[in-house]
Amino acid sequence: MSREIIKIIRSEKQEIMPGRIVNAPLPTDDAENIETSPFVVLHHFGPFEVNYLNKFAFEPHPHRGFEAVTILFEGEMEHRDSTGSHGKLSGGDVQWMTAGSGVLHDEKQPQDFLEKGGIIHGIQLWINLPREFKMVNPGYQDIGSKDIPAINGNGVTERIIAGTYKSKTGAAKTYSPVTAIHGIMEKGAKIAGSIPNDQNMMIYVTKGKISSGGRDILQSEMAMFGAGDENYEITAQEPSEYLLLAGEPINEPVVQYGPFVMNTMGEIKQAFLDYREGKFGTLN
Numbered sequence: 376m377s378r379e380i381i382k383i384i385r386s387e388k389q390e391i392m393p394g395r396i397v398n399a400p401l402p403t404d405d406a407e408n409i410e411t412s413p414f415v416v417l418h419h420f421g422p423f424e425v426n427y428l429n430k431f432a433f434e435p436h437p438h439r440g441f442e443a444v445t446i447l448f449e450g451e452m453e454h455r456d457s458t459g460s461h462g463k464l465s466g467g468d469v470q471w472m473t474a475g476s477g478v479l480h481d482e483k484q485p486q487d488f489l490e491k492g493g494i495i496h497g498i499q500l501w502i503n504l505p506r507e508f509k510m511v512n513p514g515y516q517d518i519g520s521k522d523i524p525a526i527n528g529n530g531v532t533e534r535i536i537a538g539t540y541k542s543k544t545g546a547a548k549t550y551s552p553v554t555a556i557h558g559i560m561e562k563g564a565k566i567a568g569s570i571p572n573d574q575n576m577m578i579y580v581t582k583g584k585i586s587s588g589g590r591d592i593l594q595s596e597m598a599m600f601g602a603g604d605e606n607y608e609i610t611a612q613e614p615s616e617y618l619l620l621a622g623e624p625i626n627e628p629v630v631q632y633g634p635f636v637m638n639t640m641g642e643i644k645q646a647f648l649d650y651r652e653g654k655f656g657t658l659n
């Protein structure tokens with residue numbers, strides 16, 4: 376017995392800023408929050424061409440109650456936030472931001488990158504925080520490509536961003552058990568792995584086509600795997616890339632509204648009040 380695909384979620388197209396459409400498999404009406412927990416939002420952006428006149432830039436905005444993780448495959452991004460953190464990431468790097476009690480940040484391409492022009496491609500993932508950690512102090516982990524352990528061989532690279540997998544442990548510190556693996560496969564390559572069966576497990580395909588148990592997962596689709604066993608197997612039908620996500624579900628109510636992910640609507644209202652009163656700080 377192995378873990379089998381129980382559901383395939385197709386991305387919705389979402390115009391996240393004028394002219395910029397991202398693939399968004401999460402959130403979805405096709406799955407209950409508890410089935411995808413602790414993951415609440417997945418935006419797959421690009422590949423986009425950007426330049427000085429045509430950016431992919433988020434002006435200052437607040438977040439509270441979750442972690443925002445940017446996994447960049449190609450291009451460059453720059454981040455500044457109200458705690459004074461500043462980071463630049465390029466293809467292969469990961470930025471793991473704990474919004475916690477609240478940050479104000481912006482997310483843009485660096486000026487010199489916009490002047491040359493280039494391609495930007497990546498994923499932004501929102502990972503929920505358990506109630507007891509929603510109001511922790513904000514934090515920021517810059518995880519460079521070289522700090523991401525990889526397993527290579529037989530036409531496969533598995534990059535372990537978070538969690539312990541095949542006796543390697545990713546650099547990201549997380550508030551609840553989370554596994555995140557970026558996989559790159561040549562056509563025909565196979566992977567056999569295991570994910571603890573108390574964790575929800577899903578695979579989102581960013582490029583190509585892979586299959587598991589006779590079912591195909593196409594580019595921009597997310598397959599949800601049932602528990603049952605710990606072991607899973609996938610095969611690349613084409614040169615492919617994917618993000619495997621797994622985590623222990625957080626068994627609490629989720630109220631997501633705009634840039635906040637809390638447990639109750641009262642807490643969402645409080646977040647808006649605090650934001651209006653300037654409690655999220657400023658960017659200099």
Ligand code: MN
Nearest residue numbers: 433438443482
């Ligand atoms: Mn943001």
